């Protein structure tokens with residue numbers, strides 16, 4: 289198809305799929321904050337999610353499709369871009385590009401690897417079945433997500449993996465929230481400074497929002 | 512001033528090249544960068560050596576021929592300045608300067624600092640024009656153009672096609688160049704008629720010529736001697752979306768009409 293061969297078309301697929309993933313990341317964060325209301329918060333939230341049934345699967349399918357598109361074109365575009373710049377300068381000065389903008393493929397791949405681990409850990413619960421929420425319901429018969437998360441993040445190493453991987457996500461978003469506005473054509477002299485600041489602020493908020501959970505648990509403040 | 516230069520020397524296309532060291536002695540701070548190289552070349556010629564080959568034409572910052580990367584920055588360290596308009600007073604006595612050609616797959620080196628930039632010409636040929644009827648000269652300003660549109664078109668039209676954007680882009684993308692042309696013509700009523708085909712064929716031509724894709728690094732904007740802004744890339748993206756809605760890439764839409 290013409291659109292999927294074009295340089296702008298594929299960037300648009302990246303931007304739209306990335307934005308759908310971003311919406312998920314934000315909703316997921318908001319959902320996770322229910323942990324701050326204790327077992328009654330997050331366990332009730334987990335049950336409510338499961339009760340969505342087929343709807344939950346529809347969302348999951350959309351996410352998987354977006355993820356596959358995003359990863360496929362991310363890798364394809366990166367390979368093309370490297371091939372278009374075969375020789376490096378002996379001396380190179382970056383003026384506008386940032387650490388986050390030139391490491392997009394690496395932070396992306398790290399996120400990918402983390403998602404696999406994260407799904408095995410908290411969704412399929414195979415990495416540590418001893419604390420699996422689905423096998424250990426709470427007093428009200430709900431999956432005890434609260435205890436599972438608590439026991440997991442009390443292990444320093446597990447928390448470290450989460451804080452590190454979320455750092456990759458934060459870096460990815462530091463460049464990409466702003467970038468997706470540019471890709472879909474919403475940048476102008478007027479909007480650019482707002483989009484740049486807003487995009488970076490949002491990336492930082494998401495990062496600190498997520499890592500607050502393992503940190504608060506490790507520090508013994510929660511639980 | 513005295514400077515140490517490390518200059519990329521390459522005998523011809525495809526040949527193995529490398530940096531060679533030269534001393535630029537007794538350089539006046541009032542000389543332009545190219546005049547400094549002229550002095551070095553005269554010494555080389557006197558010594559019976561091959562002078563450094565570099566591109567230039569107008570030497571007044573308007574033709575877009577000069578193309579050198581100095582210490583990792585296309586056109587050197589000053590903003591909105593071509594290398595021919597860069598004066599030696601912006602360097603310090605004793606500086607070491609690394610001088611390299613534009614680097615991108617679509618810009619093969621011809622010799623030393625000269626690269627082949629006809630790939631940009633072919634992008635223009637693909638659709639970077641608007642068709643006009645021959646015949647009597649139309650009255651100037653016969654077509655009304657709002658002041659804001661005229662100004663914006665003019666900002667984009669400042670592009671001199673030097674290729675610094677490509678040289679600076681980590682992806683060797685010509686997006687800023689293509690965007691300047693697309694935005695310039697799409698902003699004007701005369702250019703609207705072919706706007707949809709233009710954005711499709713020009714972006715297609717860009718990939719065919721071996722340029723990369725835009726990753727929003729914005730290195731291009733930082734080095735553009737004419738201050739072309741990446742907002743024009745956003746405009747190109749908008750034009751592309753609009754064109755896609757009119758089935759960009761179909762055979763009829765893909766070839767700009769010539770009548």
Ligand code: HEM
Nearest residue numbers: 302303306309310362392393396397400464467468471726
């Ligand atoms: C394995 C996982 C991932 C990989 C390999 C990956 C790779 C990439 C790459 C290489 C780019 C830059 C494309 C370019 O500018 O040429 C990119 C952009 C982007 N990514 Fe990811 N990514 C991944 C996961 C994610 C996730 C989980 C999100 C959302 C939370 C996301 C959001 C975005 C956004 C919004 C863009 C911006 C698109 C644009 O600049 O127009 N990515 N990704």
Ligand code: FES
Nearest residue numbers: 568570575577595
């Ligand atoms: S020689 Fe013409 S722009 Fe530099």
